[in-house]
Amino acid sequence: MANGCNGRDVSHSSSCTPHNPILPHPITLKFEDVVYSVNLTRIKTTGFGSKGAAATTRTILNGATGIVRPGELLAMLGPSGSGKTTLLTALAGRLPGNVSGSITYNGVPFSTFIKRKIGFVPQDDLFYPHLTVLETLTYAARLRLPKSLTTREKIEQVEMIVNELGLSRCRNVSIGGPLMRGISGGERKRVSIGHEMIMKPSILLLDEPTSGLDSTTAERIAATLRRLAGGGRTVVTTIHQPSSRLFAMFDKVVVISEGWPIYSGDAGRVMEYFGSIGYALAPPGINFVNPADSLLDLANGIAPEAKQDDYQHELPEDHQTAIKQSLVSSYRTNLYPSLKAEIQTEPQSHSPSFMSAGSEDQWSCSWWEQFVLLLRRGLQERKHESYSGLKIFQTTSISVLSGMLWWRSNISNIQDQVALVFFLSVFSSLFPLYAAVFSFPNEKPILKKERSSGMYHLSSYFMARTVSDMPMELLLPAIFVTVPYWMSGLKSSAPTFILTLFIVLLNVLATQGLGLALGAVLMDTKQATSLASVVTVAFLMMAGYYIGNIPGFIAWLRYISYNYHTFKLLLGVQYTENETYDCGDGLHCKVMDFPTVRLVGVDRKWLNVAVLILMLVGFRVIAYVALRIRVG
Numbered sequence: 001m002a003n004g005c006n007g008r009d010v011s012h013s014s015s016c017t018p019h020n021p022i023l024p025h026p027i028t029l030k031f032e033d034v035v036y037s038v039n040l041t042r043i044k045t046t047g048f049g050s051k052g053a054a055a056t057t058r059t060i061l062n063g064a065t066g067i068v069r070p071g072e073l074l075a076m077l078g079p080s081g082s083g084k085t086t087l088l089t090a091l092a093g094r095l096p097g098n099v100s101g102s103i104t105y106n107g108v109p110f111s112t113f114i115k116r117k118i119g120f121v122p123q124d125d126l127f128y129p130h131l132t133v134l135e136t137l138t139y140a141a142r143l144r145l146p147k148s149l150t151t152r153e154k155i156e157q158v159e160m161i162v163n164e165l166g167l168s169r170c171r172n173v174s175i176g177g178p179l180m181r182g183i184s185g186g187e188r189k190r191v192s193i194g195h196e197m198i199m200k201p202s203i204l205l206l207d208e209p210t211s212g213l214d215s216t217t218a219e220r221i222a223a224t225l226r227r228l229a230g231g232g233r234t235v236v237t238t239i240h241q242p243s244s245r246l247f248a249m250f251d252k253v254v255v256i257s258e259g260w261p262i263y264s265g266d267a268g269r270v271m272e273y274f275g276s277i278g279y280a281l282a283p284p285g286i287n288f289v290n291p292a293d294s295l296l297d298l299a300n301g302i303a304p305e306a307k308q309d310d311y312q313h314e315l316p317e318d319h320q321t322a323i324k325q326s327l328v329s330s331y332r333t334n335l336y337p338s339l340k341a342e343i344q345t346e347p348q349s350h351s352p353s354f355m356s357a358g359s360e361d362q363w364s365c366s367w368w369e370q371f372v373l374l375l376r377r378g379l380q381e382r383k384h385e386s387y388s389g390l391k392i393f394q395t396t397s398i399s400v401l402s403g404m405l406w407w408r409s410n411i412s413n414i415q416d417q418v419a420l421v422f423f424l425s426v427f428s429s430l431f432p433l434y435a436a437v438f439s440f441p442n443e444k445p446i447l448k449k450e451r452s453s454g455m456y457h458l459s460s461y462f463m464a465r466t467v468s469d470m471p472m473e474l475l476l477p478a479i480f481v482t483v484p485y486w487m488s489g490l491k492s493s494a495p496t497f498i499l500t501l502f503i504v505l506l507n508v509l510a511t512q513g514l515g516l517a518l519g520a521v522l523m524d525t526k527q528a529t530s531l532a533s534v535v536t537v538a539f540l541m542m543a544g545y546y547i548g549n550i551p552g553f554i555a556w557l558r559y560i561s562y563n564y565h566t567f568k569l570l571l572g573v574q575y576t577e578n579e580t581y582d583c584g585d586g587l588h589c590k591v592m593d594f595p596t597v598r599l600v601g602v603d604r605k606w607l608n609v610a611v612l613i614l615m616l617v618g619f620r621v622i623a624y625v626a627l628r629i630r631v632g
Contacts, residue, residue, distance in 0.1 A: 026070035027105050027117060027202040029091065029234050030343050034101035036061040036086060059259055060086045064101075065336065066254050066264045067343050068236055070202070073229040073249065075267070076238045077292060078256035078299050084238040085123070085207050087256070091236060092120045092205050094452055105203070115454060119196030121206040125188040126446045128381045129177030133170050133191055137161060139377050141198045143455045147365055161197050165190045165224060186217035193224065196453075204228060206237040215243055222246045244290040257299040262327040264339055270295065277330045279303055298327060370460035378468030386472035391431075395476045396483070398427070403487030410489035411581040411591075418596050420488055421574060422545045425566040428477045428504045429511040433536065435473065436515025437528045439465065440627060444523060447631055458631065462624050469512060477508050491574060499573045503609075507566040510612045513619030514562070520626035539563045544600040562615055564600075565608040572602035 037059045061083045068074040076084045089095045091103060093110040105114045127136055141154045149157070162171055167190055175191065176182015183191070189209055196204060206225070210218035222242075226249045229235040239246070253270060255263040263270065270291050271281045281294035281304055294304045301320025385391075402423065409416045440447075443465075451458065481504050485497055515532065522528045539561035541547060550558070558564045575591045583589035592598055 025117065025202050026232055027114075027234055028067065028069045028107075028346060029203055029236065030067045030102070030104050030107075030346065031087075031091060032065050032102040032340070032343060034061050034064040034087065034090060034099060034103065035059065036083075036090060036095065036097070036099050038097065061090070061256075062259045064254070064256065064259075064261050064264075065339055065343070066252070066261075067339070067346060068234050068252055070232050070234050071229055072251040073226055073235045073237070074252040074254065075242070075247075075250040076236070076254045076256065077240075077242075077295055079296060080240070081258075082256045082299060083259040084256055087254075088205055088207055088236065088238050092118055094120065112454075116199065117202040119199065119201035119204045120452065121189075121192045121196055121204070121209060122449060123208040123211055124445065125192045126449050127175045127188070127191065127195075128377070128446070129175050129180055129182060130381050130384045131377070132172050132174055133167055133183060133187070134158070134162065134172060135380070136175060136191060137194055137198065139373065140195050140455075142373055143370070143450075144199050144453070157198065161194045165194050165197075166220075167191065167194065184217075185213055186220060189213065189221055190224065193221075193228075197228070201233065203234045203236070206235075208238055208240060210239060210242070210246070218243070219245055222249050225249075241296060242292045244288075244292070247290065247292045253295075255295050255299055257301075257324050257327065260324070260328045260331075262299060262324075262331050263295070263335065264331075265335060273335070274298065277327075277334065279327070298323070367457060367460050370456040371464050374456060374461055374464035375468050378464055379471070382468060382472050386435075386476075391476060395431075395480050399480045399483035400487075402484040406484060406488035408487075408489050412583075413489075414581050414591065414594055414597075417488070417490065417574070418545075418571070418594070420484065420490070421570045422543065422567055424481055424484070424500075424504060425507060425543070425563060425570055426540060428480060429507050429562065429566070430536070432473045432477070432508045432512040433515040433532055434529065436469070436512045437519045437532050438525055439469070439516060440519045440623070441523050441525045441528065444631065451631060458628060459624070462627060466516065466620060470509070473508060473512055474505050477504060496573055500570060503566060503569045503573065506609070506612050506616070507562060510562045510615040510619070513616050513623065516623040517619040517626065520623040520630065523630050543567045545596060548595060548599050559611075562612060565611050568600050568602070569605055569608045569612075571597055571600055572605045572608075575602055577602060 037057050040056045040058055064083075064087050066074065076087060078084050086095065090099050093103075093115060103110065105117075108114070131139070137158045138155065141158050145154050145157065162168055167187065170183045170187050174180070174182045175188065182188075193204075193206070193209070204225075209221050209225070213221065225235050225237060229251070242250075247267065250267040252265060253263060253267045254261060263273065265273070274281050274294075279298060281291055282289040289304070297304055301323040303323060402420070406416060406420045409420065411417060447461065450456065451461075478501060481501055482497075485500060486492070490496075490500075514535070515528075518528045518532055518535075519525075522531065538557065540563055542550070542558040542561040543563035544558065544567060575597060577592055579591045580588040581591060592602070
């Protein structure tokens, strides 16, 4: 485990969540005949080798029904791919597409208010790796708790969560990630639970909270859920293969086989029910059996009493299908009617104020407060990557090497000077472009999770993300330009250097915008990187340094090349139209007669600046629109 961090303070005065009180309200969750299907497209042969697309429909859920009350812990069991996570996502109101059937919360359908009362813990623990446990939970509290609470009260709420979930020992330790050490898997899962507990949700939904954990840690997580349910919350979790001790903690169980429910009811009646329909979970002669193991066997179409034989001689698929159909039929005959009656006779516990709250959809804090918090979090997280020792070494070493290669190269060696100017325009744009490409694809899971929880506006996140990138991406390019500029023989005047630096940094921001746009449009790092490579090479060729006579039908591409506009501006700052240089034998040649300078030109500088500014803004607008479509 990583060493403890210094517990950096994040307690400034802002808070962001839709305007609703956070007093826990007991909610009974009921779901009846939930059906969910997806359309699949497959390729079919239409004759003579021709192919066409055929649409097929696959049913993921088929008639899931159940009820769970405040204080109860319900577990969904079933094989991988049976539809557990799909049902859990539907109960959280996060399932795309049409879900048929009825899902109600105290008798009312899903609404914005209900959304604020549901805590959803995904299977993957999604956090920023460099933030500590305390910082992660504090930012969540500051972004989600209402403004009716003071900053002190919000911090006290975080401290209470830390103590309740047993996170005191690692409170100042970084979360960690694939490339850096941090807290343990069990601690990460408890942080995920704490992240949702900040809002004191009435319903807590968890997807595989014990996945990948050892038995002892899994039992601690289950005990935490049992304790949370005992506090009056409605807790629902999917779980793949719990131990017998975990199974004993569940109040209710829903067992799903290929989308069909085969059991829904009290966990204590599982063995009695399946024994009554001819599938004894504890065959004669066996003193002890884990009910969860036998339930999973049944969901896979394997009868417990034939289990040993099945391992030696695999059962025919038809036989397994017959067992599954028998279980579904028994459920519809024996359990479904009484379950429907229980749901329909359940008294409605909502109050008029609860009903009226469902229509509220108003944020309790300003856009600016969200922006400030997200900006601070972004700067705190990304400084570790942007100012890593490797990046600093990379930038400084290349800048020093460039300075030595162009050491005191004066205007008499104009070819070398033009090459240096072109190198500055190209190299300064590479790192920002490819770094920005990864921004939104890498943060998409966290963004979708936080947006689904209603933590902030997408626009406040986008502006905070882009603004926080600027100091991160401008410092190293500034160092890169400064070192070779003064080591070489470029004009040694402060105004010229400042203009050169301004142009390079403007180029950095424009190319960074392009990277953000590519990443947001494609949302796939491999595709975005490949397209960025094509764009980089195309714009590089169009800059006017390598190719002089570009065919007319493609020459227009240079006007959308940031390399061309940057190169032209740098030449215009460095040289004037009437400037001359010593070209040998006492002769003085005009700079404008040099082929590259003549081809690119040094005029209309403000037009080039305007184009780069337009790119800077335009690419970011494209990125935001794409992000709005992709994430919502």
